[in-house]
Amino acid sequence: xxxxxxxxxxxxxxxxxxxxxxxxxxxxxxxxxxxxxxxxxxxxxxxxxxxxxxxxxxxxxxxxxxxxxxxxxxxxxxxxxxxxxxxxxxxxxxxxxxxxxxxxxxxxxxxxxxxxxxxxxxxxxxxxxxxxxxxxxxxxxxxxxxxxxxxxxxxxxxxxxxxxxxxxxxxxxxxxxxxxxxxxxxxxxxxxxxxxxxxxxxxxxxxxxxxxxxxxxxxxxxxxxxxxxxxxxxxxxxxxxxxxxxxxxxxxxxxxxxxxxxxxxxxxxxxxxxxxxxxxxxxxxxxxxxxxxxxxxxxxxxxxxxxxxxxxxxxx
Amino acid sequence: xxxxxxxxxxxxxxxxxxxxxxxxxxxxxxxxxxxxxxxxxxxxxxxxxxxxxxxxxxxxxxxxxxxxxxxxxxxxxxxxxxxxxxxxxxxxxxxxxxxxxxxxxxxxxxxxxxxxxxxxxxxxxxxxxxxxxxxxxxxxxxxxxxxxxxxxxxxxxxxxxxxxxxxxxxxxxxxxxxxxxxxxxxxxxxxxxxxxxxxxxxxxxxxxxxxxxxxxxxxxxxxxxxxxxxxxxxxxxxxxxxxxxxxxxxxxxxxxxxxxxxxxxxxxxxxxxxxxxxxxxxxxxxxxxxxxxxxxxxxxxxxxxxxxxxxxxxxxxxxxxxxxxxxxxxxxxxxxxxxxxxxx
Numbered sequence: 136x137x138x139x140x141x142x143x144x145x146x147x148x149x150x151x152x153x154x155x156x157x158x159x160x161x162x163x164x165x166x167x168x169x170x171x172x173x174x175x176x177x178x179x180x181x182x183x184x185x186x187x188x189x190x191x192x193x194x195x196x197x198x199x200x201x202x203x204x205x206x207x208x209x210x211x212x213x214x215x216x217x218x219x220x221x222x223x224x225x226x227x228x229x230x231x232x233x234x235x236x237x238x239x240x241x242x243x244x245x246x247x248x249x250x251x252x253x254x255x256x257x258x259x260x261x262x263x264x265x266x267x268x269x270x271x272x273x274x275x276x277x278x279x280x281x282x283x284x285x286x287x288x289x290x291x292x293x294x295x296x297x298x299x300x301x302x303x304x305x306x307x308x309x310x311x312x313x314x315x316x317x318x319x320x321x322x323x324x325x326x327x328x329x330x331x332x333x334x335x336x337x338x339x340x341x342x343x344x345x346x347x348x349x350x351x352x353x354x355x356x357x358x359x360x361x362x363x364x365x366x367x368x369x370x371x372x373x374x375x376x377x378x379x380x381x382x383x384x385x386x387x388x389x390x391x392x393x394x395x396x397x398x399x400x401x402x403x404x405x406x407x408x409x410x411x412x413x414x415x416x417x418x419x420x421x422x423x424x425x426x427x428x429x430x431x432x433x434x435x436x437x438x439x440x441x442x443x444x445x446x447x448x449x450x451x
Numbered sequence: 452x453x454x455x456x457x458x459x460x461x462x463x464x465x466x467x468x469x470x471x472x473x474x475x476x477x478x479x480x481x482x483x484x485x486x487x488x489x490x491x492x493x494x495x496x497x498x499x500x501x502x503x504x505x506x507x508x509x510x511x512x513x514x515x516x517x518x519x520x521x522x523x524x525x526x527x528x529x530x531x532x533x534x535x536x537x538x539x540x541x542x543x544x545x546x547x548x549x550x551x552x553x554x555x556x557x558x559x560x561x562x563x564x565x566x567x568x569x570x571x572x573x574x575x576x577x578x579x580x581x582x583x584x585x586x587x588x589x590x591x592x593x594x595x596x597x598x599x600x601x602x603x604x605x606x607x608x609x610x611x612x613x614x615x616x617x618x619x620x621x622x623x624x625x626x627x628x629x630x631x632x633x634x635x636x637x638x639x640x641x642x643x644x645x646x647x648x649x650x651x652x653x654x655x656x657x658x659x660x661x662x663x664x665x666x667x668x669x670x671x672x673x674x675x676x677x678x679x680x681x682x683x684x685x686x687x688x689x690x691x692x693x694x695x696x697x698x699x700x701x702x703x704x705x706x707x708x709x710x711x712x713x714x715x716x717x718x719x720x721x722x723x724x725x726x727x728x729x730x731x732x733x734x735x736x737x738x739x740x741x742x743x744x745x746x747x748x749x750x751x752x753x754x755x756x757x758x759x760x761x762x763x764x765x766x767x768x769x770x771x772x773x774x775x776x777x778x779x780x781x782x783x784x785x786x787x788x789x790x791x792x793x794x795x
């Protein structure tokens with residue numbers, strides 16, 4: 136027998152809204168990040184996770200329990216978590232003798248793993264240790280990548296993309312000039328270390344319209360080294376980078392301005408299905424049955440005349 | 452002149468007091484994403500000796516460059532805040548979910564698009580002369596208003612006086628609702644590309660016993676004799692409520708007439724149907740016969756005209772054997788055949 140898949144329809148309005156929210160949208164909002172633990176965690180990692188969670192709030196979810204997950208062997212548990220909490224990004228911290236102070240950053244595409252990179256946390260200084268005023272929650276930071284090596288290796292290119300994805304919050308159209316308070320800098324040293332510094336931006340008066348900037352270090356100071364990585368396949372990445380057609384800027388065609396300044400436009404009228412056009416029917420102009428009969432009789436006689444003419448021509 | 456010179460000197464001094472915002476560097480800035488990528492080589496000596504100070508200085512320069520560019524963008528003022536309009540970011544990030552496919556149009560929407568029908572919003576309140584007040588045409592309190600109007604229903608001329616008009620109205624409404632619901636489900640199935648058979652069960656695996664019974668009853672009645680000769684399993688029950696969709700398949704015996712007059716009318720009806728039977732006219736057969744007759748007539752006329760020497764011995768073959776029973780060709784014709792002219 137034919138098996139027909141069931142269509143899941145929500146019964147309540149609230150349920151319907153939840154389902155609509157989960158569907159893919161043209162403009163996606165900020166990506167949420169999931170912070171979770173592996174088999175064991177260390178003090179360093181705990182402090183780092185707390186700080187990153189504080190920076191990423193409110194688009195973040197923190198899971199406190201330990202999970203028996205090894206991401207590089209089997210990523211399905213992480214995929215399940217990300218589907219449950221609707222978080223395309225994840226940051227997993229684990230500590231073992233073989234891989235101490237391990238941090239795995241990754242992202243999902245359509246609920247399946249896109250790419251992930253494993254990092255070793257060498258040194259961390261928490262936000263608490265910096266005695267200065269912190270920023271308001273939820274500001275969009277400006278990101279700075281220092282060092283020529285960011286463009287050189289594939290791994291660092293993907294790591295750069297991951298960092299931007301995690302920290303940039305969301306795409307905005309306009310920004311309040313007073314609100315540009317936060318800056319994060321990522322430096323890739325020639326030795327292979329990655330240094331992350333987070334600053335508070337203070338705008339001082341300058342002689343010109345643009346203010347003079349002074350930076351004050353406020354956030355966590357993180358030193359990382361690269362470990363393993365799982366990079367995405369070319370076509371999957373290409374599909375993930377595809378932009379919807381609605382966001383493409385279309386040029387206005389068929390409009391031209393002549394020398395005198397008048398705008399000319401061209402209209403192309405497509406094929407018209409005359410039989411299907413709905414026209415206005417004027418009841419007063421409708422033919423009565425007698426008129427239709429007369430018309431038909433006249434046509435018949437005209438036809439007969441034509442036939443006779445043709446006959447005469449043929450015979451004569 | 453002196454005043455001008457003084458003012459200029461003063462402004463120059465003031466400008467010297469402030470630190471400059473100029474940075475001499477070339478870096479890649481994506482203003483739309485607030486992103487700066489500095490590909491210049493790093494000072495490894497400074498990195499080794501005092502990394503944090505070096506990084507602070509480096510970052511400050513890069514951010515200053517970026518902010519210089521941001522301040523050049525067009526600004527607008529929204530409620531005491533100066534807001535700058537950012538361009539589209541150049542750095543592309545992967546999406547979290549695939550690009551959504553546009554919703555396909557329903558059957559009605561396609562038709563409306565082809566015909567050019569535009570959706571017009573109806574006004575909710577209309578004046579009702581009967582009730583002498585404004586009643587809503589749809590939504591809240593419409594049903595109550597209709598109920599007020601329906602305190603009495605006229606029995607139309609050609610309807611049975613014993614029929615319950617109120618029940619009829621309710622039934623008609625439920626039928627319309629069911630039809631609409633069916634069409635809505637068809638639209639959903641079409642949108643989700645789920646194939647559904649036009650009639651019959653959609654999924655026998657999850658149908659209830661009652662639904663299966665109804666399906667079996669309907670299937671049985673779909674024979675030429677309306678299921679009269681279909682066998683039944685020993686304990687099989689027939690479904691109830693399918694009488695509307697299986698016309699003529701009633702197995703129940705008709706109850707005997709209640710009164711003497713009822714019995715009389717029933718018997719008279721039977722006698723009338725038996726005695727006053729009119730012959731049924733099979734149109735296609737009649738037309739074919741008529742045409743055949745005409746052809747025979749014409750051929751006989753032609754034969755009569757032709758000289759006698761051409762008449763052969765086997766001339767009677769077409770005449771005797773193939774001749775069919777002559778029918779009344781001036782028979783009064785009704786309906787389609789009455790006009791005699793081919794209708795287009």
